Amino acid sequence: MFGVYVHVPFCTTRCGYCDFNTYTPGELDMAPVAYLDSLARELELASGPPADTVFIGGGTPSLLGAEGLTRILTLVRDNFGLAPGAEVTTESNPESTSPEFFAALLDAGFTRISLGMQSAAPGVLRVLDRMHTPGRAVEAAKEARAAGFEHVNLDMIYGTPTETDDDVRATLDAVLSADVDHVSAYSLIVEEGTAMARKVRRGELPAPDEDVYAHRYEMIAARLEDAGFEWYEVSNWAKPGGECRHNGIYWRDGDWWGAGPGAHSHLGDRRFHNVKHPARYAALLAAGELPVAGEETLTEVERHTERIMLGLRLREGIPLAWVAEAGHGVVEKHVAGGLLQHRGDRIALTDAGRLLADGIITDILVAEEA
The missing domain is CATH 3.20.20.70 (Aldolase class I)
Known part of the structure; x- marks a missing residue:
């Protein structure tokens, strides 16, 4: 999409x-x-x-x-x-x-x-x-x-x-x-x-x-x-x-164009954002330029991190295969603690886990980096 x-x-x-x-x-x-x-x-x-x-x-x-x-x-x-x-x-x-x-x-x-x-x-x-x-x-x-x-x-x-x-x-x-x-x-x-x-x-x-x-x-x-x-x-x-x-x-790592002052865009592995002030935004466009203030090329590691951060907040969760082997122990710890659950080949938050979503996600990402 x-x-x-x-x-x-x-x-x-x-x-x-x-x-x-x-x-x-x-x-x-x-x-x-x-x-x-x-x-x-x-x-x-x-x-x-x-x-x-x-x-x-x-x-x-x-x-x-x-x-x-x-x-x-x-x-x-x-x-x-x-x-x-x-x-x-x-x-x-x-x-x-x-x-x-x-x-x-x-x-x-x-x-x-x-x-x-x-x-x-x-x-x-x-x-x-x-x-x-x-x-x-x-x-x-x-x-x-x-x-x-x-x-x-x-x-x-x-x-x-x-x-x-x-x-x-x-x-x-x-x-x-x-x-x-x-x-x-x-x-x-x-x-x-x-x-x-x-x-x-x-x-x-x-x-x-x-x-x-x-x-x-x-x-x-x-x-x-x-x-x-x-x-x-x-x-x-x-x-x-x-x-x-x-x-x-x-939430699902899709692509979008962000238009207007300060808006952010994401196209594949490219992310860029517009200048924030409307006057500067208008001046650049009047000169025939896109009003881009900065851009970056996302690494696969960065995209992986964002997929975990955003995807695990969804009810559907994420495929367990997205989590590196080093993070599986943390996943199982949270499953045992009632904060995560297995749904076929996916993992998802439980109702109790929703309250601690940010901490669970951080635990997984830190374990992957270890």
């Missing part, structure tokens, strides 16, 4: 936990139409087969409106083509959507909507500096479904400082009332350089707690799985047929 990722760098405000390559109006003097013109130049210079998946992320892609997002999809279709049955996703902020917005996207050829909910608890949203009202994400999800979207995702964040178990329960209640077929739930990461990291360092917010993360993950997993969702990646649950095919390309 081949995917196209398009990065939209605009946000109305900056959330306190976010370290993505995004810019508020006060930080960036670039109109959306100028960004779209630059993106058009990049996609004209790009190359690849027809796209099996397209994912427009950010930032806040919905700030471009249905017209801007439709133009992006047209550019991808004109320069790459779309494979039959292609999955086409856009991320959206609930506050910048409407029934008319979703209807226009469906008409344009979008097949999947991903909404940033994060939490249904007003206090948690305030700590995260999220601007949407607590009930708006559910309303937006229902509007997308009413417009005809079969596939709708809600993103949750858990482990926010000050969050309680009741906050998580309320968020899960809201998620399950929204009639979506996909839920992503990520533990909060306090990234260096963010406003939240500064508050934690000053003692204004408590630092994240690993035991709390584990407890909240178990709460989320149990509730979603009782409601008919199946986990297919450690942080992602879907109803049958609702899995995100685009993210599957990342």
Whole structure:
């Protein structure tokens, strides 16, 4: 499979936990139409087969409106083509959507909507500096479904400082009332350089707690799985047929072209990324150059490491044959400890192993290097 990722760098405000390559109006003097013109130049210079998946992320892609997002999809279709049955996703902020917005996207050829909910608890949203009202994400999800979207995702964040178990329960209640077929739930990461990291360092917010993360993950997993969702990646649950095919390309060592400021691409053993600042991005394209800031040729060892790191997070696991002989002892240790299981010629995480996935993966990779 081949995917196209398009990065939209605009946000109305900056959330306190976010370290993505995004810019508020006060930080960036670039109109959306100028960004779209630059993106058009990049996609004209790009190359690849027809796209099996397209994912427009950010930032806040919905700030471009249905017209801007439709133009992006047209550019991808004109320069790459779309494979039959292609999955086409856009991320959206609930506050910048409407029934008319979703209807226009469906008409344009979008097949999947991903909404940033994060939490249904007003206090948690305030700590995260999220601007949407607590009930708006559910309303937006229902509007997308009413417009005809079969596939709708809600993103949750858990482990926010000050969050309680009741906050998580309320968020899960809201998620399950929204009639979506996909839920992503990520533990909060306090990234260096963010406003939240500064508050934690000053003692204004408590630092994240690993035991709390584990407890909240178990709460989320149990509730979603009782409601008919199946986990297919450690942080992602879907109803049958609702899995995100685009993210599957990342997890299964597929190829994709990343367009837009700061976007990363992966083609075979070649990886490259664009310059981050939109002004520099636009200037290079205006000069007829691809806006590449750096690239590398991945060694087979590096690709092997990434296959283990990403593949073992999937419910399907990985072939045992991928693990070097030196790592088999560690695999069997974790099988005996109930964290890994054999499934034919594959190994996969158990439910208990999902809580310790990163440590298990590290153990295997360290043993292989010994």
